Amino acid sequence: MAFDQCLLEQARDYPVLRIYDWSEPSVSFGYFHKLNDVKDACPSGGNEPISYVRRWTGGGIVDHRFDVTYTLVVPRGHAVGQMRGSSSYHVIHDQLCEALKKLGQNVELSHDDQGGGALCFNNPVTYDLTDSAGRKVAGAGQRRTRHGLLHQGSVLCDLNASDFGQMFASHLAASHEIWLVNDDFNERVAEIDAERYASETWLNKR
Numbered sequence: 001m002a003f004d005q006c007l008l009e010q011a012r013d014y015p016v017l018r019i020y021d022w023s024e025p026s027v028s029f030g031y032f033h034k035l036n037d038v039k040d041a042c043p044s045g046g047n048e049p050i051s052y053v054r055r056w057t058g059g060g061i062v063d064h065r066f067d068v069t070y071t072l073v074v075p076r077g078h079a080v081g082q083m084r085g086s087s088s089y090h091v092i093h094d095q096l097c098e099a100l101k102k103l104g105q106n107v108e109l110s111h112d113d114q115g116g117g118a119l120c121f122n123n124p125v126t127y128d129l130t131d132s133a134g135r136k137v138a139g140a141g142q143r144r145t146r147h148g149l150l151h152q153g154s155v156l157c158d159l160n161a162s163d164f165g166q167m168f169a170s171h172l173a174a175s176h177e178i179w180l181v182n183d184d185f186n187e188r189v190a191e192i193d194a195e196r197y198a199s200e201t202w203l204n205k206r
Contacts, residue, residue, distance in 0.1 A: 001028070001053055002193035004071045004150060006185060011075040011148040016179060017172060018071040019165035022064045026051045030059040030141050034206045041119055054203055056196075057152045059141025060120035067154045068161050070168070076148040085142055090127045092151055095171040096138060097129055102167055105157050106132045121156055129155075 007016055025048050029038045035052065038061050044050035062069075072092060074081040080088050093109060100107045110124040112134075121136045129138035140153035155164070169176040196202050 001055055001197045002189045004073070004152060005056055005192050005196075006189045007071065007073040008143075008145060008147050008150045009188070010185070011073050013075065013077075015072060015074045015078060015080070015172065017165065017169050017176070018073075019161050019168075020069055020071070021161060022069070024051055025049070026053060026064045027061060028053050028055050028064060029061045030055055030057060031143075032058060032206065033061065035204050052203065053197060054205060055141060055152060057141030057143045057150055059139065059152070060122075062120045062154045064154070067156050068159050068164055070153050070155070070165070072149075072151040072153070072172070074149040074151070076146065078148070081148040085144075086127065088149060088151070089140065089142065092140070092153075092172075093127045093129060093138065096153070096155075096168060099164070099168040099171045100129070100138070100155070100157060100159075102171075103159060103163060105137075105159075107137055107157075110136070120154065 004018070007018065027038065027042045027050050029052070031054065033054075035054070038052060041061050042050060042063055074088070076082065080091055083091065097107055097109050107129045110128045110130045111126060112124065113126040120139050124130050124136040124139070128136050131137050137157055138153065138155045140151050143150045
């Protein structure tokens with residue numbers, strides 16, 4: 001989460017797509033949720049304790065033991081960065097849908113708002129992705145700042161993360177290149193983590 005926030009802080013001339021996984025069983029939850037409600041929905045215990053993290057974006061509760069996770073950062077000056085929430089969500093998920101189809105997934109863009117829910121994948125909202133049975137397979141949370149748009153997404157499909165990243169990037173832009181993180185960036189990520197995401201105050205904020 002600190003890495004994503006740093007990407008947004010340093011957003012400049014072009015969007016950045018990040019594909020990542022989790023080093024331990026983890027659950028993330030949107031900014032407005034209460035930690036106790038999250039723990040009730042996704043309890044930790046047994047042989048597989050769960051780490052919980054509050055996102056800076058909205059959205060529901062996501063169990064990251066089963067998904068592929070990505071982040072798209074769009075600078076404020078970019079056309080998508082200037083769109084309203086529903087419009088940017090539509091544009092990004094439309095390209096996500098096409099990328100997943102190219103990877104053999106039977107998905108479609110949802111136009112049926114079932115009201116969402118605390119658990120992200122319980123019910124789709126408009127412009128989420130669903131499978132042939134109407135089950136939600138992709139959703140996201142967003143946040144806008146003076147720097148641009150932070151879009152944090154989750155895909156519940158059987159995917160190779162590298163193949164997914166390449167395909168999604170090719171649908172988002174006419175060309176793309178690998179961006180390498182430098183030491184200054186990593187130092188800023190560590191600062192943000194200590195200030196916010198590693199803090200019990202942040203975790204228990206509501």
